[in-house]
Amino acid sequence: MLPDEEREVFSLVRIQGMTHAEVADVLGVAEKTVQRRLNRSLMHLTDKLRDLRPAPAPDKAV
Amino acid sequence: MLTIGVAGSCRTTCQIDELLEEILESDRPAEDVCAQCPDLLGEVLERLKRLRSVEAEVESLFPLSDAATKSVAISLSGSVPALTVDSGYEVQAILGRGGMGVVYKATHLKLHRSVALKMLLAGSYASRQEQTRFVREAEAVAALRHPNIVLVYDIGEVEGHPYFTMEYVDGGSLAEKMGRLQSAIRESAQTLATLAQAVQAAIRAASFTAISSPRTSWHRMDVQSGA
Numbered sequence: 001m002l003p004d005e006e007r008e009v010f011s012l013v014r015i016q017g018m019t020h021a022e023v024a025d026v027l028g029v030a031e032k033t034v035q036r037r038l039n040r041s042l043m044h045l046t047d048k049l050r051d052l053r054p055a056p057a058p059d060k061a062v
Numbered sequence: 063m064l065t066i067g068v069a070g071s072c073r074t075t076c077q078i079d080e081l082l083e084e085i086l087e088s089d090r091p092a093e094d095v096c097a098q099c100p101d102l103l104g105e106v107l108e109r110l111k112r113l114r115s116v117e118a119e120v121e122s123l124f125p126l127s128d129a130a131t132k133s134v135a136i137s138l139s140g141s142v143p144a145l146t147v148d149s150g151y152e153v154q155a156i157l158g159r160g161g162m163g164v165v166y167k168a169t170h171l172k173l174h175r176s177v178a179l180k181m182l183l184a185g186s187y188a189s190r191q192e193q194t195r196f197v198r199e200a201e202a203v204a205a206l207r208h209p210n211i212v213l214v215y216d217i218g219e220v221e222g223h224p225y226f227t228m229e230y231v232d233g234g235s236l237a238e239k240m241g242r243l244q245s246a247i248r249e250s251a252q253t254l255a256t257l258a259q260a261v262q263a264a265i266r267a268a269s270f271t272a273i274s275s276p277r278t279s280w281h282r283m284d285v286q287s288g289a
Contacts, residue, residue, distance in 0.1 A: 014124035032087075039086040042120070043079065046113045
């Protein structure tokens with residue numbers, strides 16, 4: 001579902017519970033790269049889940 | 063013509079992706095990031111709203127560890143000072159992060175009282191359902207009176223971010239406490255009994271919400287085993 005680099009970072013941070021610094025150390029990349037891959041993973045997930053989450057109806061004033 | 067149209071569509075999609083990335087990396091408002099291409103602002107805001115919603119669900123399924131939360135605090139620091147000016151509170155630290163938002167330790171500037179300030183991270187990009195649930199959580203806790211349930215003091219909004227403040231307790235989170243108690247059976251049982259009493263009080267008040275989790279349950283050192 002996600003490209004390898006994004007899936008790797010998502011798994012290490014979200015599932016393994018590692019900090020960005022730890023992941024950066026493990027992968028040999030900058031912390032900013034870790035954050036960027038996480039952001040992209042979120043963007044990909046949002047796109048992939050779009051079919052399951054149709055746009056909500058416009059809010060109506062109560 | 064069709065080729066040009068498809069190429070134009072791809073270029074727009076790439077542009078929107080780049081703008082979204084810029085917003086996520088810089089924490090700058092979408093209006094600011096899209097200043098050079100205002101025609102894309104509407105689509106960017108719509109995508110951002112969807113993304114925040116998915117982010118909240120990811121957070122509820124895979125919450126960041128306490129250590130990871132501390133690194134998030136740094137990235138959020140840019141949005142904290144606004145609280146000082148507009149709400150009468152001064153934020154001092156991040157206590158934790160849940161599915162819907164972040165909890166800060168803050169001080170009420172006039173009363174000089176420490177509070178736990180919970181803020182809906184998605185702010186104005188949160189759906190009406192999420193905003194309603196957030197307010198309902200504050201109302202539900204505010205209706206409770208129990209020595210093991212924190213008091214809700216105040217509710218408000220800063221720059222589109224709803225928040226409410228609660229009694230600050232300094233015993234650490236339940237998750238931290240349980241980590242220390244793995245081998246202390248008696249103390250674990252006492253903690254469980256205390257939690258059960260609080261949950262029972264909430265159920266009696268018919269307003270128990272999904273607020274009770276190891277990361278959002280905080281305890282007082284003085285009443286943790288006595289009530």
